[in-house]
Amino acid sequence: MPTALVTGVNGFTGRYLVPELQLSGLTVVGVGQELSTASGTNVVKCDLTDRKSVMDVVGYVCPDVVVHLAGIAFAAHDDVEALYATNVLGTRNLLEALSRCKRTPKAVLLASSANIYGNADIMPISETTTPAPANDYAVSKLAMEYMARLWLDRLPIFIARPFNYTGRGQSLQFLLPKIVNHFKRRSPSIELGNLDVIRDFSDVRTIVHTYRRLIESASSGDVYNVCSGVGHSLQEVISIMRDLSGHDLEVIVNPAFVRKNEVHTLIGSREKLDVAIGSIESIPIRQTLSWMLEAPG
Numbered sequence: 001m002p003t004a005l006v007t008g009v010n011g012f013t014g015r016y017l018v019p020e021l022q023l024s025g026l027t028v029v030g031v032g033q034e035l036s037t038a039s040g041t042n043v044v045k046c047d048l049t050d051r052k053s054v055m056d057v058v059g060y061v062c063p064d065v066v067v068h069l070a071g072i073a074f075a076a077h078d079d080v081e082a083l084y085a086t087n088v089l090g091t092r093n094l095l096e097a098l099s100r101c102k103r104t105p106k107a108v109l110l111a112s113s114a115n116i117y118g119n120a121d122i123m124p125i126s127e128t129t130t131p132a133p134a135n136d137y138a139v140s141k142l143a144m145e146y147m148a149r150l151w152l153d154r155l156p157i158f159i160a161r162p163f164n165y166t167g168r169g170q171s172l173q174f175l176l177p178k179i180v181n182h183f184k185r186r187s188p189s190i191e192l193g194n195l196d197v198i199r200d201f202s203d204v205r206t207i208v209h210t211y212r213r214l215i216e217s218a219s220s221g222d223v224y225n226v227c228s229g230v231g232h233s234l235q236e237v238i239s240i241m242r243d244l245s246g247h248d249l250e251v252i253v254n255p256a257f258v259r260k261n262e263v264h265t266l267i268g269s270r271e272k273l274d275v276a277i278g279s280i281e282s283i284p285i286r287q288t289l290s291w292m293l294e295a296p297g
Helices: 012-023 051-061 080-099 136-151 175-184 204-217 234-245 271-277 285-293
Strands: 003-007 027-032 042-045 065-068 107-111 157-162 189-192 223-226 250-253
Touching: 003 012, 003 051, 012 027, 012 204, 051 080, 065 080, 065 204, 080 107, 080 136, 107 136, 107 204, 136 157, 157 204, 175 189, 175 234, 175 285, 204 223, 204 271, 223 271, 234 285
Parallel strands: 003 027, 003 065, 027 042, 065 107, 107 157, 157 223, 189 250
Antiparallel strands: none
16 A cells, blocks of 8 residues: 655644544554654654654655654744754755655645744735744744745645644643633633634644645645634633533633734635635534543543
């Protein structure tokens, strides 16, 4: 069977992507910084910033398709050197290794981020919106995109720009899992930052299905927003959670949680994505939050 190489396989998205790819008939080989069975597939330990290690692993697997999820995904991550080393240099090492394989993969999906758009003036945001990254995380992702274009003459690369997404198993350092956890524990209060921010939230199950469809249909060199096209404020999320849980709590705005250069509104356009892969029904945010709330443990 054809082989898919998935970097960052032990991460939140990777654990959902593996079964999605397996159901489509792909044998999945994962790459992670630690050996783990959490993703449900074979995992090869590899640090993407180690060029020789990447060359060895990729040369051995020689994949038919690649989904590059590895990278630092938390926008507030404070290790700037790690951000750029992982998101830019790690991706470059991967692309160089793939270009030297004995056969060229049919598709290479690079996961970027909608954070590269920053505080855009027009909503919804399309792929033609001029990037205006507002933090080092977003800059590192945009730099990765530009660097990847150096390899377009050798590899069938396309870029996905996912907007916010969530689901069971996402780290509590992210907003929605944190909010759900507080309601699940029936906490008396929660400290948050800016409650007026509006985000385009998707369900991780929709995201991985979209990635699989893109692998099958995307055009080399293209960029695709991966989003629901619907915005929700944190106030709305909290209201939904109050209704789902039957619990109320006090919301305390902590100035320490208000990020410098906060992106206030981020809503994407699905138009180009729908043309490329066909319409996909997004899981409504209320259904996602209910699924997270009812998770065991």
